[in-house]
Amino acid sequence: MIEIIWHGRGGQGAFTAARLLGEAYALRDESFVLAFPSFGPERRGAPIRAFTKLDSKPIGNRSEIRKADYSIFLDDTLFSESSFGELKDGGRILLNTKKKYDDPRVVTLDGDGIAQKYLGLPITNTIMLGVLAAVSGLVSEENIAMAISDAMPQRLREKNIAAVKAAYEEAAK
């Protein structure tokens, strides 16, 4: 099973990203997916987590993920040294930041820059999904675009698909 933890703040769309990843992955044959937020009241700006579990067989474990293959931060103020504690061996952290980290486990990208250009807002959930696609190969750009088309309102579709493509290409460099 591939397990992904999404870190963001209320309003940044972490759970939407968790769901879009699940929906994109589910376009494959013989795929099983669970996507859920950290449960409870939601407040704008408060740290939240969301989870995506991907497998080729039914997933019985509905608990929060303790150790992830990919831990994704939409907001670098939520990232710290302790973040490595929730990675599996060989796991990667994908971080939206302008900073550079000299650590092979960390992939960085200036997602805010791409977001400003394509969305006009510092919302990086679909952008970091594009980064995950480029780094992991778990889902294709095309399947993400299909998930976005299904799940997002018309006015958000095209620009988010363009943002995913830009992030994918940047991360694949």
Add this chain to the structure above:
Amino acid sequence: MAKKFLSGNEAFACGVRLARPQVISAYPITPQTIVVEKLSEFVEDGSLNSEFIHVESEHSALSCAMGASAVGARAFTATSSQGLLYMAECLPYAAGGRFPIVMMNANRSTALPWNIYGDQRDSISQLDSGWIQAYAENAQEALDLALMSFRIAEHPSVSTPFMANLDGFVLTHTYELADVPTQEQADEFLPPFRTENKLSLSEPKNLAFSAGPDSNTIFKYKEHLGILRAREVIRETEHSFAEIFGRQYTGLTESYRTEDADYILITLGSISGLVREVVDSLREKGEKAGLLRLRYLRPFPNEEIAEAVKNARSIAVLEKDISFGNEGTVYTNVNSALHKAGITAACSDYIGGLGGRNISAEEIEGIFIELKNERSAVRFLGTGGEQDGA
């Protein structure tokens, strides 16, 4: 049929839409809210032709559904936790009136301490209200139960309201794939509601009347027989469901690797998926573990439980419920089934997941390890506590 990526609440709402209820009366409460929101959207966008009545309380929600059912309409409502308790006065009323209302309950803890997370104390506290009670494991079963519940409840020999339970958050708010049947398939499976038990100008009759000491017992006995007859109707309904939709359900219980199991864990709801995985990993280590999932608590699967565990060395119940001053209520019910069948194997109770506390694979494995002691006890997961005199 189309595969969709849905939360448990959304899947249930899709199932309700396919069932074409004529009246929906509901009041929102976490974690049920989304099922009601979705249904109101369906009514708004015209994909569901139903009278949506946004009432001022849960007590009114069920009263309103009873009124609708009393004129022969298919009626749906949904609630959770404190909302269920607030409508509690109306629950036996609907059952005694033999109004086949369907209600979804998002299982959630009850106050105090205040808590919005999932356990099953809300619905289990209402086991004696005369309603059928089913517990879904995943979004697909939730959707399918939504469709089947109307047919079971409305069957003339049953005429009993139906409470379909979904674990709050872990099922209601988790997204997964579910097949959504077509309306044509659903219509083939579920014809419109027809009943003699309704107010009618052409055939006037008295409904919801008084019954004094002389006649009361016979009404209650007939009510009891109605819910018992649901056992057979559930089997028939699932058979017919499988023919149309290709998914076969297994009646009041679902057995998993119990045939030759020495140690069997009995549980219900969405935790069953994790128990199944633990059973598989124990089997790989040569341990004869099994799972019995209770799909229904009313009618209670006395015979199915006895049959599944008759050769086991010991048995445990894992439940998200406690009847204060005694033990978990599922455990009490299971022990009664074992006693009636003359089964004397040790049987323990594990109370867990209260207020949404996570139940881990390690804890479930720990239960199976303790089962080897073949000793009866009542334990609270996560406290280290065992009650005296178990």
